[in-house]
Amino acid sequence: MDAPHxxxxxxxxxxxxxxxxxxxxxxxxxxxxxxxxxxxxNTNLIAHKLIDTFGSLSGVFDATFEGLKSIDGITDNSATLxxxxxxxxxxxSIGADNTKCLNTIERVSNYFSIAFIGLKKEEFKVCCLDxxxxxxxxxxxxxxxNKSAIISPRIVAExxxxxxxxxxxxxxxxxxxxxxxxxADKLMTRKLRNCLKELDIDILDHVIVGNDGVFSFKETGLMxxxx
Numbered sequence: 057m058d059a060p061h062x063x064x065x066x067x068x069x070x071x072x073x074x075x076x077x078x079x080x081x082x083x084x085x086x087x088x089x090x091x092x093x094x095x096x097x098n099t100n101l102i103a104h105k106l107i108d109t110f111g112s113l114s115g116v117f118d119a120t121f122e123g124l125k126s127i128d129g130i131t132d133n134s135a136t137l138x139x140x141x142x143x144x145x146x147x148x149s150i151g152a153d154n155t156k157c158l159n160t161i162e163r164v165s166n167y168f169s170i171a172f173i174g175l176k177k178e179e180f181k182v183c184c185l186d187x188x189x190x191x192x193x194x195x196x197x198x199x200x201x202n203k204s205a206i207i208s209p210r211i212v213a214e215x216x217x218x219x220x221x222x223x224x225x226x227x228x229x230x231x232x233x234x235x236x237x238x239x240a241d242k243l244m245t246r247k248l249r250n251c252l253k254e255l256d257i258d259i260l261d262h263v264i265v266g267n268d269g270v271f272s273f274k275e276t277g278l279m280x281x282x283x
Contacts, residue, residue, distance in 0.1 A: 064098075065091045082113040089141075093134040102129040117142050118176065142174025149173060159189045164225065164263060165270040167191075172229040172265045180207050180228040184221035185260070192219045207244060209251035216257045224252075227263040235266030237273070245273060 068088045077085055086103035094102070105127050110116045116124075117138060124135040149170040158164045171181060171194065180198040185191060197211045207228075216224050226248065228241075237245075241264065249259045261274040273279045 083107045085113060086116060086138075089137065090134055093131070093137045094129065097129070099129075102127065106130075117174075146170065146173035146175070156191045157189055158183070158185060158191060158225065161272055161275045164261060164272065168225075168227045168263045168265055169270050171227070175229055176231050178229055178231060180226070182212050182215040183225040183227065184216055184219035185223040185225065186221065187223070189223065189260075192221055207248065209248055212248055213252055213255055213257060216252070217255075222257050223260055224257060225261045225263060226259055227265065230264060230266040233266055234268045235264045235271035237262075237264055237271060237278070242278065245278075249279075 065088075068084070068091070072080070072088060080088070083100070083103040083106075086106055087099045090099035090102060106116045106124075107113070109127060110119050110123070119138075121135050121139055124130050124138055125132070130138075158167055167183075168181075172179070178200040179196050180200075181194055182197050183191060183194040193215075195215055197215055198207050200206065212224070212226065216222070226245070241262075245259070245262045252259060259279075261272055261279065263273070264271040
């Protein structure tokens with residue numbers, strides 16, 4: 057039974073190399089991917105089961121590790137491979153993004169929407185800028201659950217001081233909800249901005265990335281309100 061599977065796998069790989077994934081059905085994308093973690097076995101039925109269970113290709117990639125393992129035929133190796141894909145996309149997108157000057161709302165939104173691709177738990181990032189609003193560094197200073205991350209002014213200040221930056225943009229994600237800020241988000245932003253002003257560190261914007269897009273405190277006028 058190995059020979060037919062081997063021939064089918066080879067044809068799928070050649071098809072991908074010749075024309076890319078555009079002509080592939082969602083289950084075929086998974087079928088090809090799984091050939092790299094499931095040797096000598098037909099991955100077509102497993103791929104169909106994944107799509108049927110999680111609804112779409114993105115649903116499969118966003119599924120939990122345990123959820124993937126519940127599918128017959130998905131091993132630790134296969135679940136790990138699937139979970140790597142969104143984060144590989146994020147790292148690729150960050151590396152390919154040449155936008156280093158965050159001098160417009162559009163550039164800021166694009167920069168942070170890329171920074172949170174594939175992250176299913178809340179993270180808080182501090183992006184340090186020079187006087188020309190060019191990115192010096194962007195680091196994750198806190199990680200939380202899928203609902204919250206706890207932030208202290210000290211860790212934000214430390215990131216800015218380490219980068220020798222007096223202009224920063226703070227950002228976090230809402231993995232399972234909209235980008236709309238909660239009352240806690242607003243209070244936290246006010247607290248951070250007031251504390252950091254004592255150190256001559258200016259928070260230029262607070263950007264929230266949710267499942268509906270990006271929310272900018274500056275664009276919506278919330279930053280002046282917080283002064």
